[in-house]
Amino acid sequence: MPISFHGSKNEKDALSTYVKLVRACETVTAATHRHLVDKKLTVSQFGVLETLYHLGPLCQAEVAKKNLKSTANMTTVVDNLEKRGLVERVRSREDRRYITLHLTDAGLQLIAEIFPVHVQSMVKGFSVLTADEQQQLAELCKKLGISNQINCSRRSRP
């Protein structure tokens, strides 16, 4: 049983970069979302509210896509937001398969209140990096994100 991994430089680079990527992502997420605890919101719930706040009423599948989540998951998260009266489900008239999500007054008030705090948390979270470094990081992440995208074709041809 090896005590630590010994591979080629290539391999060690990839593994160690991945670990740092994940840790950065998790620590930044934790730090920037800590303020949500006061409002009893989860990161996912905040994501839905923010999406509706900035893009207006959308159907669940759209919101799921924007937040990189499954529609099944969206059902659960929206259930919990609806229980608290922060969003409303509205069945579409034109296409009755769709359910359009709307912020309620309470939901709008809440997200309008916390979004500025969220922005400031983000600025603070990234403040260890200069503007140039943030730009570099964004560029590198963009490349990585694109090249690892899921193969979106769902050819069901059995």
Add this chain to the structure above:
Amino acid sequence: MPISFHGSKNEKDALSTYVKLVRACETVTAATHRHLVDKKLTVSQFGVLETLYHLGPLCQAEVAKKNLKSTANMTTVVDNLEKRGLVERVRSREDRRYITLHLTDAGLQLIAEIFPVHVQSMVKGFSVLTADEQQQLAELCKKLGISNQINCSRRSRP
């Protein structure tokens, strides 16, 4: 209700960099762990097996810390690994609070089989970046990760 966010450059940079960071992390994780499906392993279960594989028997709290998870969560993940006979819980003699986790023969065989595949997936996942770019990314992520670390003091003074 705003249609999109208009803030200072500072604010837009932080928000957009964060989105790219999260997407990169999620797409790379999904791509590099896809091979686990064949073995019916979750990412968390793989994380535990890998930790034990490379560091040898450890107590649950140690494994939890290495994987950035809570001990409560570790209980669940280890339960599932134990059910499948991949790890064993061994109560420590010296300090009976501790439970040391050991890979079983089956667990060792499994992780030894899939770890090389995992490494190759990682190399492939990062292959869009040059060695220099990976180094830059690692450096930036390291800074971010460190500066956003949780304040570890848990002063319980009510």
Add this chain to the structure above:
DNA sequence: CTATATTAGTTTGATATTTAATGATTCGAT
């Protein structure tokens, strides 16, 4: 030595998350 604090692990209760299966609805090709 005893009272208090700390630590490891579990349990509980809640939310999140995915995959697979299902129901309802719409679309599309013939």
Add this chain to the structure above:
DNA sequence: ATCGAATCATTAAATATCAAACTAATATAG
């Protein structure tokens, strides 16, 4: 017009995840 494919949402079953409360064991202060 109709039958089959595709799409949206939900449900079901399983795992993950955390905070908080709890148990058991150890350590430490007085």
